[in-house]
Amino acid sequence: MKRERADRPVAQSGRKLGPRALKTRERILRATSELLAERSVLDLPVVDIARRAGTSPATFYHYFKDVDELALALAERASEEMPDVAAWIRASMGGPDGLERARALVDAFLEHWDRHHAILTLRNMAADRGDSRFLRIRQENIGPVLSALASEIKRGQREQRISKEIHPFAAAAALASFLERLSAHHRDLGALGATREDIRETCARILVQTLEGSAPA
Amino acid sequence: MKRERADRPVAQSGRKLGPRALKTRERILRATSELLAERSVLDLPVVDIARRAGTSPATFYHYFKDVDELALALAERASEEMPDVAAWIRASMGGPDGLERARALVDAFLEHWDRHHAILTLRNMAADRGDSRFLRIRQENIGPVLSALASEIKRGQREQRISKEIHPFAAAAALASFLERLSAHHRDLGALGATREDIRETCARILVQTLEGSAPA
């Protein structure tokens, strides 16, 4: 597979791109983002992308092998903007301002999803489907978060705050799961009377309680 | 939309089905389940379903309007087998055998997903995509679980075990999210050294801790 770096895009022919070409490529990426936000992830034909970008299908193929590759480029770009949640976690949720740090963390997660909802959904669907390229991106994004969470659990276990019966990575996966899912779907919870703030607060508290072994003060 | 009951299937023409026809219909449903388990949810052409069922595309259309409707029938069937998790939750997780009840609950959830993994994934994807028919089924399935969880949280808040800052439905959604996600993906966690038992135990403990406000004994 031709590995594509965001800062060094290349035409399908392998030639480097001039400034005009870069702009066109950018228009195609942007058009795809827009379409993605407007309709289903499964309904993304080359023709429509090209039309939206004000160009032709033939041009599309100068820049991308197929729609998947384009989606991959978008997913990589979105993933790069993922906040460094792992660092926050390592800063620990204990002590008096632990809850405040947890809130900031959840908030960053929510915001990241708000900004890239469509493409992150696509990335996860493709990964669930088993596509190794999207799995890799997802793994690079979530992996460090899982590790950081698991480390905190282990620390809690050493310090006797958390039961040894809990499996650090299973717990980490559980926490990451609901963080991600609620971030992706927090709007739907409005129907149940939960605002974005409610979700942030609730997630932060469950997070602290699980990592610390007891509810925050 | 023609509402279809599992016990009273009807041909597209509206006629009732004889025993021979019922068998054919059943073969088509089964063939679809098999294909679903073998390949991506997005790759399910009528021709392949018919071939696998040992019949022809034309026959397919005697029984179903399109693949979506067929998937809907499968999803309804799978949903009917959902264990009554809500009842378990209302039985409470408190007291000495609360943890044991939580384990049983998580186990039932895991088993349900093991049995119907492919079609439940399809159901959730279709619901996420915004398809109202699949949303309805999903809602009928998860709704009672959410309500039961939220009620327990509220009870905990009345009894001062749980902070008022937590939003009952947000917390319920968080718990249901990770239960569902880990049930769907528990095999992938093997790579991180977590067995099915680890996952069951860990989920059960997080569940109890969140609903009770403190870790189980």
Add this chain to the structure above:
DNA sequence: TGTACATCAGTGAACGCGCGTTCACTGATGTAC
């Protein structure tokens, strides 16, 4: 400053595949007498 040429960038139009869907028909099963 102008001209010739090379390369870059873009595209209209067509081709063809896969697949959903339907039509006109055949064969199987049941029922009346």
Add this chain to the structure above:
DNA sequence: TGTACATCAGTGAACGCGCGTTCACTGATGTAC
């Protein structure tokens, strides 16, 4: 028990749409002298 007829169940073959993809070409931009 046999025959005629109605209805049920199933299908081969074709049609046509949507879409991915490519080809042969045009226009734009840069460079050499």
